[in-house]
Amino acid sequence: MTTFAELGLSPKILAAVDAAGYTTPTPIQAGAIPHALERKDVLGIAQTGTGKTASFVLPMLHLLEKGRARARMPRTLILEPTRELAAQVEENFVKYGVNHRINVALLIGGVSFDEQERKLERGADVLIATPGRLLDHFERGKLLLTGVEILVIDEADRMLDMGFIPDIERICKLIPFTRQTLFFSATMPAEITKLTEQFLHSPARVEVAKASTTAKTVTQRLVKSAKKPWDKRAVLRDLINAEGDELKNAIVFCNRKMDVSELFRSLVKHGFDAGALHGDMDQRARMTMLSNFKDGNLRILVASDVAARGLDIPDVSHVFNYDIPIHAEDYVHRIGRTGRAGRSGKAFSIITPSDTKHLDAIEKMIGEKIEWLDGDLSTLPAQEETEDTSRRGGRNSRGKNGKKPRDGKDHKEKQTQPRNAEEKTADAPVVTDISAIDAPQPVLPDNVSLGTVVAQEPVRPVPHKNGNDERRQNHTQNGQQNNNKRHRRDFDDEPSPLGFGDDVPAFMLIPINI
DNA sequence: AAAAAAT
Numbered sequence: 411m412t413t414f415a416e417l418g419l420s421p422k423i424l425a426a427v428d429a430a431g432y433t434t435p436t437p438i439q440a441g442a443i444p445h446a447l448e449r450k451d452v453l454g455i456a457q458t459g460t461g462k463t464a465s466f467v468l469p470m471l472h473l474l475e476k477g478r479a480r481a482r483m484p485r486t487l488i489l490e491p492t493r494e495l496a497a498q499v500e501e502n503f504v505k506y507g508v509n510h511r512i513n514v515a516l517l518i519g520g521v522s523f524d525e526q527e528r529k530l531e532r533g534a535d536v537l538i539a540t541p542g543r544l545l546d547h548f549e550r551g552k553l554l555l556t557g558v559e560i561l562v563i564d565e566a567d568r569m570l571d572m573g574f575i576p577d578i579e580r581i582c583k584l585i586p587f588t589r590q591t592l593f594f595s596a597t598m599p600a601e602i603t604k605l606t607e608q609f610l611h612s613p614a615r616v617e618v619a620k621a622s623t624t625a626k627t628v629t630q631r632l633v634k635s636a637k638k639p640w641d642k643r644a645v646l647r648d649l650i651n652a653e654g655d656e657l658k659n660a661i662v663f664c665n666r667k668m669d670v671s672e673l674f675r676s677l678v679k680h681g682f683d684a685g686a687l688h689g690d691m692d693q694r695a696r697m698t699m700l701s702n703f704k705d706g707n708l709r710i711l712v713a714s715d716v717a718a719r720g721l722d723i724p725d726v727s728h729v730f731n732y733d734i735p736i737h738a739e740d741y742v743h744r745i746g747r748t749g750r751a752g753r754s755g756k757a758f759s760i761i762t763p764s765d766t767k768h769l770d771a772i773e774k775m776i777g778e779k780i781e782w783l784d785g786d787l788s789t790l791p792a793q794e795e796t797e798d799t800s801r802r803g804g805r806n807s808r809g810k811n812g813k814k815p816r817d818g819k820d821h822k823e824k825q826t827q828p829r830n831a832e833e834k835t836a837d838a839p840v841v842t843d844i845s846a847i848d849a850p851q852p853v854l855p856d857n858v859s860l861g862t863v864v865a866q867e868p869v870r871p872v873p874h875k876n877g878n879d880e881r882r883q884n885h886t887q888n889g890q891q892n893n894n895k896r897h898r899r900d901f902d903d904e905p906s907p908l909g910f911g912d913d914v915p916a917f918m919l920i921p922i923n924i
Numbered sequence: 925a926a927a928a929a930a931t
Contacts, residue, residue: 736925
């Protein structure tokens with residue numbers, strides 16, 4: 411079996427790898443590193459969790475040992491689809507670069523430009539960036555890409571999903587033809603193949619066996635539930651409680667950011683050690699949540715698919731699909747967060763009657779039927795509910811009289827009853843303001859989870875620019891860094907209006923059909 | 925039925 415020493419890496423790097431506790435390269439590392447050291451282009455086809463990051467970080471460190479960076483002219487560039495992934499790659503440079511003197515700059519959105527600019531000015535050996543912020547710096551003239559010797563494009567298929575390909579093409583064209591390109595993708599759809607033909611020069615193709623779609627070490631179960639949020643939340647709480655001490659830490663996936671916030675607040679209210687992670691949260695809160703979870707200071711992380719792929723969170727004991735993913739491949743990515751490195755893991759998916767289509771697609775894709783934990787949907791107690799009130803009725807009632815739905819009679823008994831029952835059991839510290847999730851947070855001691863701290867230190871409201879505003883609105887501590895794309899309601903223990911509440915402008919009540 | 929990413 412190959413060792414790292416045989417790959418041709420410098421002594422400094424070997425020492426760092428050794429110190430990090432690694433002795434044997436993974437297949438993608440053994441395959442890609444020698445080619446990368448020969449300055450050849452590499453096309454790496456590998457899933458996350460295969461040691462892909464080190465397969466470009468290590469040879470990059472080797473090649474950076476000669477020469478120095480000049481101001482505003484980074485020597486290497488790594489493109490990542492999400493901010494968390496970019497930050498994770500930076501951590502790898504810290505880990506493997508302990509014996510090197512290299513400047514690394516992380517260019518991601520959601521944080522201030524100043525420090526990023528300072529690092530560019532000082533001369534960066536390695537630039538790790540998400541496409542948007544990189545182009546932003548470029549357009550501001552803070553950055554010259556003409557000195558880039560190595561370009562890494564990571565998670566290319568995900569970049570495609572996210573609509574980044576035009577940005578990637580643009581960035582590639584700004585970098586000299588003579589560069590070396592290391593290109594990684596988990597899958598090779600036609601668009602990605604086209605991109606590699608365009609930007610790679612006779613690449614060495616390194617493909618590692620696709621980790622069997624769902625690791626054998628993961629126990630998968632389906633759990634039936636009625637479709638109302640409070641039903642699903644109760645099912646989830648029962649599941650978590652039933653797992654007891656076996657559940658060391660868990661990621662709970664929701665399909666929508668709003669549901670992440672809602673479920674997070676509900677779990678905290680019910681006394682669970684929970685945190686939230688989604689793309690509309692303030693960047694600092696995102697980072698804090700993730701690092702607390704990684705460090706074991708947070709037991710349950712409720713997340714959108716921002717956490718589904720690539721994030722290196724070792725040793726997650728449980729994954730819950732609070733919502734079954736809409737795209738079958740996301741199921742594999744999500745449950746792949748557990749059962750890593752041969753450890754055992756459990757993945758529970760909550761299934762409601764309207765989820766059967768997506769479930770079928772998932773089972774078809776993974777080529778197996780997933781077992782039900784406690785009887786399939788046919789054993790679900792009948793719901794006397796029909797189409798009427800829950801969605802359309804509720805919305806119309808608000809539209810017509812402009813009242814909050816909780817005041818009206820439109821809500822059935824059935825709907826308010828269980829919700830109240832749930833609320834009564836609340837005994838945990840309560841997060842008093844939704845902006846606590848979305849606004850900048852004070853720096854927290856490492857051993858304190860964000861969920862707990864925000865309960866003690868609610869974010870103070872800041873007056874609106876116009877001063878006279880009594881309506882609820884988003885507030886941040888200093889007016890900057892508001893990533894919210896839509897109005898967020900305050901957290902007040904009650905179902906509250908999602909829109910303007912009582913202040914709906916007349917024109918907004920005109921029905922539209924698009 | 926969504927999420928992600930520049931502001």
